[in-house]
Amino acid sequence: MTAVLPARPATTPGEVPELLLEVAAVAHAADGVRALTLRHPDGAPLPGYAPGSHVVLTCGDRRNAYSLTGEGAPGEAYRISVLLRPDGRGGSAFVHGLAVGDRLAVSWPRSAFAPVATARHHVLVAGGIGITPMLSHARAAVRWGRSFELVYGHRPGAGAHREEVAAVCGERLTVHESTPGMLDAVAAVLADRPIGTHVYVCGPAPLIDFVERTAEELGWPAERVHAERFSADLDPGEPFTAHLSRSGVRVPVPPGVSLLAALEGAGVAVPSTCRQGVCGECRVAVVSGRPLHRDLYLSEAERSAGDAVMCCVSRSLDDHLGLDL
């Protein structure tokens, strides 16, 4: 079959290419978890994506990133699963209010959590709704014959996509319904896997912290450990001034206003997508001053290099931060 995919639309800096998609199906994936299937209203094929990719949905006045749960083959409908967060800021409630036939703006898929092509074996660790990118990884691993296993921990009876995950993974799945059992299982896996293995974790912050700490204690180099966090929760921060080295413009950044928003307010277009320190789109080069990194995107090595800042959430340790803008 030859599918003609839509060309990626031309955009100006600061603008993110979007698709207008229609809700084709709504399903119950677990208590509080709604699974949506999104299609092009004309039935046109959708762009493929790397396993572990996410899309950014425009949820009323918010933009939230959600992992795609499909294999990622070009032409597939997009599937997302969203946990309702009653104490959240309204994004998940918006998604739970959608019905078949509703249309919404969806970004092109963005890859920030892809499998490492040279890995000999992939260990997938999912906690709760963190199963969503792992479902994508597992489907693609089966399709391409990659060696993998999935350790899935969730509250009793609350496992999203439990049957689907079992069908995809077969013997490669282990499920844990208690936190101690889950952590013991993860530690046992990390203690004994062949060289060339990479581990991927998505879930609540304590699970990610446990995987990162345990892996480090067992001698895993950071390059073998990959985490996808839900989002950062940040304080308003101290005021500082951004110096734009190319234009000579100075932009004050007050507390409670992000560097990105301040730049936009000053008429400086910076590409951005998730605006919560996850996607990596709004990276800006730093030419002077020390960034206060608060994102979840840059690696430790990139942070200590201090030559780039994710301007949607990160700020400045010094009064002035020089940017290559």
Place this chain on the structure above:
Amino acid sequence: MDPVGRTVSVLGFGDPGRAIVHDWAAATPAGRLTWCVVAERADDATLTALAAQVRTARVGWRLMLAGPEVDVLAARAVATGLGLLDAEIRTAVTGADHKRVSCPHCRVITEAEVPVGAEVPCRGCARRLHVYAHVSRRTGAYLGFMADAEEIA
């Protein structure tokens, strides 16, 4: 010494490598050193033995290599080819007189005692190769190219 590996294997080449391996082995805490070998060269037998170590290793293992650059590069290429990362390999190079020079014209590798910037005849196609500073970490060889390629015959 690598401070974070759970287990360590050490491979040295020649007399200069032997001295370093001896120091490393003495500095490794008891029980962490799983394999310690000194070979004359990174020949097929040595590289096969190294590959067997890498294939059975578990994550948390570190490899340390000491000796002439030509041997360390060859051993490193075997290890990374089997999935080891830069972060899992430590090297100590004791000299770089000998080089493996890769000919992009006939794809044969020539080993010679030659500095970067000098010329060496390719043993495959006899072209005069200029030894360039580019090293392939995948093949463990320097890039050579035809020295007079842009001269009009």
